[in-house]
Amino acid sequence: MNKPLVAALSALALAGLGAAPAVAAPLTATPAAHSGSPAPKAKTPAVTVNFAGTVSLSNCSGSVVRLPGSADSDPALVLTNGHCLETGFPDPGEVITGQSSSRAFGLLNANGRKTATLRANQVVYSTMTDTDITIYRLTTTYAQIKSSYGISALTLNDTHPTAGAAIKVVSGYWKKTYSCNIDGFVYRLKEGDWTWKDSVRYTSSCNTIGGTSGSPVIDTSTGKVVAVNNTGNEDGERCTVDNPCEVDENGDVTVHQGTNYAEETYGIPACFTTGNKLNLGAADCTLPKP
Structure with missing residues (x-):
């Protein structure tokens, strides 16, 4: 799991690493239409997501x-x-x-x-x-x-989040925002003795760290909370603490080192x-x- 800060800093110190958060992925500009080409269909503007709240x-x-x-x-x-x-x-x-x-x-x-x-x-x-x-x-x-x-x-949104949706993970502890998309959903996510159901898997640019635990995951099209950030596979280990594994409906286990996850909140x-x-x-x- 994205360890509470004290545990995260201890682990980083043991590894000889700094505690600076990773940089979120930059936004990609929309290319202009070529002269004489039909104008691209306007997209629904994303809601401005900041630290308020x-x-x-x-x-x-x-x-x-x-x-x-x-x-x-x-x-x-x-x-x-x-x-x-x-x-x-x-x-x-x-x-x-x-x-x-x-x-x-x-x-x-x-x-x-x-x-x-x-x-x-x-x-x-x-x-x-x-x-x-x-x-x-x-x-x-x-x-x-x-x-x-x-x-x-x-x-809190009261409907299930959507695969591919643009999201932001907003950490009040680090005062840092991570931008990515929902990569998909995990039938069961197992970490140590705990198992979570229907978890959210991020795309790679949401490389959250210790201290980001509990951050709201906000859908940028609505500005509503769809999940709460909680864990990631740090070392490539299988189903251990800080190294969750994915378990599908057939019981097959997969490990995605460096991938981070959240727990849906629509049922609250x-x-x-x-x-x-x-x-x-x-x-x-x-x-x-x-």
Whole structure:
């Protein structure tokens, strides 16, 4: 997995490497049409994606998120990885709900500058089973954050992401954005004792590193969050920690060294009800239950 920062820096120090993040792929300009040729069909302009609404944690990245049905008066939520939970990695099969928390988050503006410290009062949901997510409830509402800092939450998309879609992985910890596309989806992604379902595989330019764990994956055509960044195969090993492997429907295993992954988030909204309250018993909720 994209290790929390302390573990990542320790590994880099042992390897004798620097901790500077890799450079994201540059944007490619659209070539002009030849004289006398029909003008190219206009493309839907991409949404401007910046750091507004992302957060930095002590060891990871994350974002202030709202559900399609969230009200401005609801307590705001922060999304990061399950393996970024301050009390340690949830065990395989473990689901944590309603755990007290006072964790702090650095709220970033569009330019990546910290504008405020937000604080949680609860771990609403956390697991590393089937997916890799932690959702915190803040002591402030969306309206209060908007009024005080002029920053809106990112919205979780409630439909499955699309292969080939242009995406950006926005790291609040490193204040760095990675640009790439969704290369495809992985039936099962296995890393150590954990297994995740229907994971997102990036194309090569999203070469995320430790500290990017929990970053929102944003579809640039909608500006909505479609996944949360969580892991990558670092050394080419098979199904070990920091070296996830892909397992298909037939049980065949493949390894893609240097490839990075994320966990889809479209199933989260179905597990919440009015007031941003968790309801794992909802008919359409497929998140693992305690």
